[in-house]
Amino acid sequence: MVDRGDFPGESLLLPWCCTLCGQAGLPGLDLCAACHADLPWSRSACPGCAAPLPEGAGAWRCGACLNRPPVWDGAFSALHYAPPIDRLIQELKFHGRLSRGRLLGDLLTQALTAARHTPWPETLIPVPLHRARLKERGFNQSRELALRLSHRLGITLGDSWVERIQPTQPQIGLSAAARRRNLRDAFAVRGKPPAHVAILDDVLTTGSTVAALSTALRAADVTRIEVWTVARSAPDHPAGPAK
Ligand SMILES: [Zn+2]
Ligand SMILES: [Zn+2]
Known part of the structure; x- marks a missing residue:
């Protein structure tokens, strides 16, 4: 057994x-x-933003990242935000099926291990929910994923380094500039996080949330920031309501 x-x-x-x-x-x-x-599965992707690239593109960054490098250093997504992954993520996020978090966390662990992703970050930082949203939902899906990866990869769970201090308005339908305004000062860093961290989230779409969190971590002297998500959604394929 x-x-x-x-x-x-x-x-x-x-x-x-x-x-x-x-x-x-x-x-x-x-x-x-x-x-x-x-x-x-995401088989070939930009190491900067995890957007799909043609097979054989190697370690080249996409045009968007070359034009305007992200605030973070690198991004990794295990899968595309497409069936049946979109449904599993929605079942976790909106229906509280925590077993989905364990499965999705295992898939991300497998993909990171298969990609020989090293060196591992010193801590895993789940994108925090504002306490009002946490109370309403009862759990943070990003923390569920981070908990699984922490367990599987032996990396500490760093869920106390950052706090979401402003409830954010839904991001759907907002322009990129409005999203950034919406998220400005949304996060506060507590204490002195390790120099190399990975931010954990379910889906990477426009990246505006993790960009705001990365900006706060940079200001706290974090030198290497990776963004790990279960899935990557193209910006024209929204991943559902903002957190
Ligand atoms: Zn890119
Ligand atoms: Zn089956």
Whole structure:
């Protein structure tokens, strides 16, 4: 029997079972081999913003990043924001299916490990929710993902370094400049975070939220900032309501 007791609430008795089709899961994963292979994996992407690039593009950055480098140093997304990943993320975020967070966290862990992504950051910083939103939702989906990666990769969970001090208005339909205004001073850094961090979030879309968080971390002397997300959504494919 596989030991699934690495988190409270994970049954010691249930075998791994595919979330998508109900067949037996791969060892240690709630997905079968066929569904796992069929996921919309990101196979070639810009190391700056994780946008898809043609296969064989190597380590080249996309034109957008060359024109205007992001505030952060590098971005990595395991998958494209496409079926069935979009549904799994929505089930986590809007329906509180925390088991989806564990599965999605495992997929991101696998992709980072397969990409031989090194050196690992010293801490994982989930994008924080404002306390009013946290109270309403009852959990922070980014923290659920970070918790899983922390456990799988042995990197400390750095969820106390930053706080969201301003509730932000929904970002949908706003111009890039309005999004940045909306998020200005949204985050406060507490104490002195390590020099190399990864920000964790579910989906990277326009990047305005992680840019605001990165700006706050830069001001606190963080020298290397990576952005890790389960999925990358093109800006014209919005990932749903802002947090
Ligand atoms: Zn399956
Ligand atoms: Zn790019």
